[in-house]
Amino acid sequence: MRSRSGLLVAFAQQADALLKDLGRSRSEFWDSQLEVVDALLADASDKVKHRVDVMFAGARARFEQRYGKEPAELIKLVQRLEGDREFEAGSELRIPCPVCKTPAALFGTHEVEPSQSGPSLVKPIVRLDIDSFSCRICGLRLRSRAEMIAAGLWTRITMTLADSTD
Numbered sequence: 001m002r003s004r005s006g007l008l009v010a011f012a013q014q015a016d017a018l019l020k021d022l023g024r025s026r027s028e029f030w031d032s033q034l035e036v037v038d039a040l041l042a043d044a045s046d047k048v049k050h051r052v053d054v055m056f057a058g059a060r061a062r063f064e065q066r067y068g069k070e071p072a073e074l075i076k077l078v079q080r081l082e083g084d085r086e087f088e089a090g091s092e093l094r095i096p097c098p099v100c101k102t103p104a105a106l107f108g109t110h111e112v113e114p115s116q117s118g119p120s121l122v123k124p125i126v127r128l129d130i131d132s133f134s135c136r137i138c139g140l141r142l143r144s145r146a147e148m149i150a151a152g153l154w155t156r157i158t159m160t161l162a163d164s165t166d
């Protein structure tokens with residue numbers, strides 16, 4: 001169940017993301033509320049950070065328990081096999097797991113926007129909004145944008161699709 005302050009935090013985070021997208025100033029928008037909003041967000045991010053630290057420690061312990069005594073060559077092989085394996089449906093990208101370095105899946109949504117850079121350069125832009133992460137080897141799972149940010153993993157990626165006629 002979400003508390004009232006949890007909802008306020010979610011609202012403030014969404015508003016901040018929107019302001020950033022719109023290129024608007026936070027201090028202008030929040031005005032006299034800025035201090036309260038900042039305190040709310042700092043408190044929330046401390047809590048998330050703590051939760052993510054615990055999840056990292058758990059994943060590290062699981063990896064250590066399972067593979068800690070295995071030779072490095074064998075671990076490398078397991079990681080290579082995992083990288084070649086089919087990923088869960090909906091996975092958008094892979095990155096090395098921050099705990100065990102195995103290729104792991106990022107999930108989120110993507111949007112394709114036509115390029116704004118003029119008629120000669122019509123390369124579509126793909127915007128990925130990443131909101132979860134899953135590693136099948138150490139079991140690390142992050143389930144929200146806030147957890148992704150606390151883990152130091154980026155949550156928004158913009159790419160230009162390579163021109164297929166290149």
Ligand SMILES: [Zn+2]
Nearest residue numbers: 097100135138
């Ligand atoms: Zn991992």
